[in-house]
Amino acid sequence: MQKITVILMIMVGMVLSSPISHAEEKAKPKKQAVEKNITLIHAGTLLAVPGQDTLTEQTIVIDGARIKEVHAGYVTGADLLLPYARIIDLKDKFVLPGLMDVHVHLTMGEDGGDGPDDSALAGVINAKKTLMAGYTTVRDVGSMGDVIFKLRKKINKGDIDGPRIFAAGQIIGVGALDGGLECNGVESCRRTTRSLIAKGADWIKIYSSCSGSKLCSNKDGAPVFFDDEITAVTEVAKKYGVKVAAHSHPRDSALFVLKYGVSSIEHGSFMNDKALKAMKKQGVYFVPTVGVHDMLEKLKREGKVKGRVLAHNDTFMKIHPETIKNAYSKGVKIATGSDAGVVPHGKNYREIERLVDLGITPSDALKMATVNGADLLDQSSDLGTVEAGKYADIIALSANPLQDIDNIEKVIFVMKNGRIYKD
Ligand SMILES: [Zn+2]
Missing domain, CATH: 3.20.20.140 (Metal-dependent hydrolases)
Structure with missing residues (x-):
């Protein structure tokens, strides 16, 4: 109801070029930086695709702003050969898309x-x-x-x-x-x-x-x-x-x-x-x-x-x-x-x-x-679910909203674009 009447997309392009002689020494620090950009969320209950069944004990791998993959079970950075990955423990939480x-x-x-x-x-x-x-x-x-x-x-x-x-x-x-x-x-x-x-x-x-x-x-x-x-x-x-x-x-x-x-x-x-x-x-x-x-x-x-x-x-x-x-x-x-x-x-x-x-x-x-x-919004390829390739817009609740919808108010974690705003 309209009571008063008054009154896009980020594209990241990266071009990498370096002289061959410096290629090797530049490779190392670069790899570390990328790994540090990886976040793993351990989700006790995950409603990856609302409307479908929930999954339990999942690991969401986030690389920068996007979800890289979702693994069954709790996977660590060492398992993925990404020792610098940050882990967020939401094992006793209900995790769903933003x-x-x-x-x-x-x-x-x-x-x-x-x-x-x-x-x-x-x-x-x-x-x-x-x-x-x-x-x-x-x-x-x-x-x-x-x-x-x-x-x-x-x-x-x-x-x-x-x-x-x-x-x-x-x-x-x-x-x-x-x-x-x-x-x-x-x-x-x-x-x-x-x-x-x-x-x-x-x-x-x-x-x-x-x-x-x-x-x-x-x-x-x-x-x-x-x-x-x-x-x-x-x-x-x-x-x-x-x-x-x-x-x-x-x-x-x-x-x-x-x-x-x-x-x-x-x-x-x-x-x-x-x-x-x-x-x-x-x-x-x-x-x-x-x-x-x-x-x-x-x-x-x-x-x-x-x-x-x-x-x-x-x-x-x-x-x-x-x-x-x-x-x-x-x-x-x-x-x-x-x-x-x-x-x-x-x-x-x-x-x-x-x-x-x-x-x-x-x-x-x-x-x-x-x-x-x-x-x-014509954004299904980027938003709306917790799946590989989508933006890491992920939230967590302290209780299951499928059992009691009022639990939707119990937001304890908010991530948008891979950045944490509430934890
Ligand atoms: Zn309105």
Whole structure:
């Protein structure tokens, strides 16, 4: 639910050349340096591929930023002829891939304030909170100004602690009516979309219906764009190989944008069978953001909403969970997105817990928070599982989340890109 409307990849190339006469003396120190870059994780329980069975007593071999291999049993550096390898003992822990949240607003929320300075600071604070909660990758689907692109750059450089960010920048809407960046007529929609991509957007986020905080986000609410406007946005995005995420609450707005090739429907509160079947057929992801109900329940408990708004929220809280269960039973692809920024940052796991409360198995919910997130982001070859060749984004819990999903909160170890952030 969008409450306020405001506002890449590291390539390492190494060229080695040395005169033949010096080759031998240079070889020795070089070998040591490489070995020191090797880390071995002894994992008591390893959920290498969420959705599949766990493995016990495994050794994950990490070389620099990537996983080199996964061995059965506990292997030491001496066994691998890598005496300088560092060993991390997680023998009594539950190890799994870093979690992914594909719907956050890092520059918004309680620390967000009103201006660009506040939102920049909030981004730094929230990035760290998110990473410490075990989330090594996020998709930011709506930021204040362009600060999210700068935050992404600093995190990639290693100057700021935070998750990998795939960022949409500001949300595209119709302008004054919904608070999004203006897409009003074909020319303006093209211009706005092109300019976001030029600034560095790796996703485009659109409002296909009005913000969830407004009454027009009810079941019968109208899609906000005309056909030629949404066509302009999706065609520009397609031209530059950028995917589109659509915010949608009413029954018909998702169905409307699905005609134009969007890749994910966010919230999707009142989607009917027809929309869900179309999503399944097109392989479009559903990002339900059910964690937002925490906030709505709190508002109700504290008597902060009344009258039409309360009735609106009540209907939403009744129908939205049914839509999610319906999508799950139909086999629609689901990825976890917390809408942190609307709800607190660093508690992104609430989404996983609430999905399990709705009857989704812990195994499936963890898959939605890893494997499926990577698939939606087109990062399956690099992220989402603990397998050879992938980035070493690995976390550990002090207890098994498959037995009790609340254990997902017990994050005691976080590694991203082979670097340890929490131990
Ligand atoms: Zn949102």
